[in-house]
Amino acid sequence: TKFAGLDLQGYKTFAKETNLVFPAQITAIVGPNGSGKSNVADAIRWVLGEQSYSLLRAKKTEDMIYSGSDSRARAGMAAVSIKFNNVSKWLPIDYSEVVLTRRAYRDGKNEYLINNQRVRLKDFSELLGRTGLSDRTYTIIGQGLVDTALSIRPDERSKLFEEAA
Amino acid sequence: TKFAGLDLQGYKTFAKETNLVFPAQITAIVGPNGSGKSNVADAIRWVLGEQSYSLLRAKKTEDMIYSGSDSRARAGMAAVSIKFNNVSKWLPIDYSEVVLTRRAYRDGKNEYLINNQRVRLKDFSELLGRTGLSDRTYTIIGQGLVDTALSIRPDERSKLFEEAA
Amino acid sequence: MKKDFLETYKAVSTEFSRMFTRLFNGGSARLMLNDEDSPIDGGIEIEARLPGKREQGLVLLSGGERSLTAVALVFALLKVSPTPFCVLDEVDAMLDESNVGRFIELLKDLSSETQFVLITHNRNTVSAADVIYGVTMGKDSASQVISLRLDEVDEDFIN
Amino acid sequence: MKKDFLETYKAVSTEFSRMFTRLFNGGSARLMLNDEDSPIDGGIEIEARLPGKREQGLVLLSGGERSLTAVALVFALLKVSPTPFCVLDEVDAMLDESNVGRFIELLKDLSSETQFVLITHNRNTVSAADVIYGVTMGKDSASQVISLRLDEVDEDFIN
Numbered sequence: 027t028k029f030a031g032l033d034l035q036g037y038k039t040f041a042k043e044t045n046l047v048f049p050a051q052i053t054a055i056v057g058p059n060g061s062g063k064s065n066v067a068d069a070i071r072w073v074l075g076e077q078s079y080s081l082l083r084a085k086k087t088e089d090m091i092y093s094g095s096d097s098r099a100r101a102g103m104a105a106v107s108i109k110f111n112n113v114s115k116w117l118p119i120d121y122s123e124v125v126l127t128r129r130a131y132r133d134g135k136n137e138y139l140i141n142n143q144r145v146r147l148k149d150f151s152e153l154l155g156r157t158g159l160s161d162r163t164y165t166i167i168g169q170g171l172v173d174t175a176l177s178i179r180p181d182e183r184s185k186l187f188e189e190a191a
Numbered sequence: 192t193k194f195a196g197l198d199l200q201g202y203k204t205f206a207k208e209t210n211l212v213f214p215a216q217i218t219a220i221v222g223p224n225g226s227g228k229s230n231v232a233d234a235i236r237w238v239l240g241e242q243s244y245s246l247l248r249a250k251k252t253e254d255m256i257y258s259g260s261d262s263r264a265r266a267g268m269a270a271v272s273i274k275f276n277n278v279s280k281w282l283p284i285d286y287s288e289v290v291l292t293r294r295a296y297r298d299g300k301n302e303y304l305i306n307n308q309r310v311r312l313k314d315f316s317e318l319l320g321r322t323g324l325s326d327r328t329y330t331i332i333g334q335g336l337v338d339t340a341l342s343i344r345p346d347e348r349s350k351l352f353e354e355a356a
Numbered sequence: 357m358k359k360d361f362l363e364t365y366k367a368v369s370t371e372f373s374r375m376f377t378r379l380f381n382g383g384s385a386r387l388m389l390n391d392e393d394s395p396i397d398g399g400i401e402i403e404a405r406l407p408g409k410r411e412q413g414l415v416l417l418s419g420g421e422r423s424l425t426a427v428a429l430v431f432a433l434l435k436v437s438p439t440p441f442c443v444l445d446e447v448d449a450m451l452d453e454s455n456v457g458r459f460i461e462l463l464k465d466l467s468s469e470t471q472f473v474l475i476t477h478n479r480n481t482v483s484a485a486d487v488i489y490g491v492t493m494g495k496d497s498a499s500q501v502i503s504l505r506l507d508e509v510d511e512d513f514i515n
Numbered sequence: 516m517k518k519d520f521l522e523t524y525k526a527v528s529t530e531f532s533r534m535f536t537r538l539f540n541g542g543s544a545r546l547m548l549n550d551e552d553s554p555i556d557g558g559i560e561i562e563a564r565l566p567g568k569r570e571q572g573l574v575l576l577s578g579g580e581r582s583l584t585a586v587a588l589v590f591a592l593l594k595v596s597p598t599p600f601c602v603l604d605e606v607d608a609m610l611d612e613s614n615v616g617r618f619i620e621l622l623k624d625l626s627s628e629t630q631f632v633l634i635t636h637n638r639n640t641v642s643a644a645d646v647i648y649g650v651t652m653g654k655d656s657a658s659q660v661i662s663l664r665l666d667e668v669d670e671d672f673i674n
């Protein structure tokens with residue numbers, strides 16, 4: 027399995043550090059309305075470099091950070107790390123595990139890290155491009171958006187195929 | 192109960208004459224995908240005078256008429272009748288049961304009937320206006336459209352209130 | 357005209373807050389006029405605060421939370437200005453079990469004034485109905501309808 | 516560029532027809548290029564014929580039929596050009612029991628090349644998973660996650 031794990035801290039409703047592992051081919055996420063399931067999907071989209079806030083059900087950077095509740099203070103930062111198993115070296119980087127991290131702060135600043143080293147967004151995007159996960163619209167099918175492939179214009183549909191090509 | 196029944200013939204997937212009665216306050220309609228449940232909702236919308244084909248998941252009059260299958264010929268006409276119990280005379284017409292019928296033919300012609308008498312669309316709409324059912328956006332909440340009230344613009348939302356006023 | 361609108365608006369606004377808190381078993385929500393002097397053109401805004409959470413934009417709400425908030429508004433309109441009947445086509449599709457329960461409870465209250473037709477794949481919703489119709493596609497590719505009792509509704513008809 | 520696109524298009528087109536017929540247990544569907552000489556700008560159209568029915572516009576399809584047709588296209592893209600993983604958030608919300616069954620079967624085939632994360636309220640979908648995470652909102656209004664076995668998934672987590 028290439029996709030090994032996801033760590034969230036301060037991201038949307040994940041105030042506490044949460045570590046999810048993905049050892050299997052099929053993982054299900056279940057739970058009541060508003061519990062945070064789609065927020066996990068947003069976290070994945072966000073750490074993979076999403077810059078469009080509308081696709082993240084948000085308006086600005088601050089919306090990514092846990093905003094607090096009656097019983098818990100808000101967070102100062104959101105951090106999501108996605109872990110890849112790279113034993114087969116499918117990623118052109120000399121580590122057997124590759125961790126991509128994105129952090130955001132309340133002043134709107136974003137930071138990008140590869141295996142805990144700060145890197146420029148340029149290098150982060152470059153490595154992401156090698157995963158085959160960036161700019162693939164069909165990697166994450168959002169809630170309520172399953173029939174997007176049918177409702178988009180024919181020329182927008184061609185874009186999906188360009189991604190696959 | 193004011194809403195007494197619905198008769199469909201030749202309407203979308205209702206090739207055969209179908210009579211539904213609504214003696215209760217809460218009626219459920221269940222069944223597999225594509226069986227015709229939303230088509231019943233479309234039939235109600237259509238007989239109540241809907242002129243916008245996009246709200247009927249269609250493009251033209253002909254789409255209202257059963258188009259046939261491998262094992263059944265297409266229909267020449269679609270007819271939907273909605274029956275109201277008028278014993279209390281909530282409708283200003285001297286009948287204890289009021290039946291509004293709409294028919295459509297393949298040449299695009301529509302016919303309107305009140306208690307089986309042909310009437311002008313003007314008179315049909317006029318009586319419909321008295322039912323409190325025409326031009327009420329919230330009478331029929333279509334599939335996939337439950338959160339429309341949230342996604343429309345604030346001034347469009349005012350229209351809902353104008354209808355209720 | 358504007359006077360009718362404002363009267364209706366106030367009544368629906370009160371009901372909306374009530375319905376929201378009942379459906380979410382807590383929290384609070386309200387409607388607001390963008391322009392009190394030009395209420396119709398100014399438009400109506402919605403603010404919602406879920407139980408235990410801070411007030412946030414509607415855009416952050418989950419799928420089920422959006423459905424339920426919209427239902428609260430529709431129910432408020434029906435309470436203030438009932439229509440003879442109302443058809444709800446799979447409005448419960450994204451609701452979890454406890455939210456469906458509260459939705460059904462509130463619907464039963466409203467059903468004294470308005471007849472409801474509920475198109476659904478949800479077992480709990482069906483159990484709230486007095487009459488159940490099962491629709492299937494026949495071998496001749498035409499719809500056929502049968503009347504069902506609750507104990508006859510099985511996996512062929514419901515999820 | 517155009518050559519790659521046409522090759523990919525042909526492969527996805529073949530898979531899409533196959534996936535559609537498997538998901539619908541019959542019927543047929545195909546993709547079409549609006550302009551063979553300018554395939555990218557001309558755009559791609561979808562034609563679908565459901566089992567036993569005549570070919571009709573996509574606009575007439577039911578909610579469940581639309582979901583399943585879109586899934587057939589996504590699965591075709593994944594088959595031709597797999598990504599390391601794919602997240603599907605409640606794509607089964609409108610599917611009836613038999614369609615969920617075929618969706619899951621096809622997903623299992625694809626899962627040999629792609630890891631899937633399925634967010635769902637559906638019992639049948641959950642039973643196809645190897646690993647299940649239950650997410651709940653804690654009393655402190657923060658999400659908490661626990662690992663669940665299939666027999667531990669009850670109405671608190673699923674419909």
Ligand SMILES: Nc1ncnc2c1ncn2[C@@H]1O[C@H](COP(=O)(O)OP(=O)(O)OP(=O)(O)O)[C@@H](O)[C@H]1O
Binds near residue numbers: 039093418421
């Ligand atoms: N920055 C934030 N801080 C705190 N809470 C947030 C933040 N962003 C979003 N939320 C909350 O997250 C909740 C939505 O979570 P999510 O969409 O993951 O739910 P879900 O489990 O997918 O539910 P459903 O089954 O209804 O789709 C909303 O109640 C929203 O208030």
Ligand SMILES: Nc1ncnc2c1ncn2[C@@H]1O[C@H](COP(=O)(O)OP(=O)(O)OP(=O)(O)O)[C@@H](O)[C@H]1O
Binds near residue numbers: 225254
């Ligand atoms: N004029 C017509 N003639 C024949 N079939 C039609 C016509 N119009 C629509 N249909 C068929 O009706 C079907 C859709 O029915 P409907 O939307 O009522 O399904 P549904 O029971 O609501 O399903 P779901 O549970 O997926 O929402 C489509 O398969 C479409 O081909």
Ligand SMILES: [Mg+2]
Binds near residue numbers: 169
């Ligand atoms: Mg969700």
Ligand SMILES: [Mg+2]
Binds near residue numbers: 228229334579
């Ligand atoms: Mg439907």
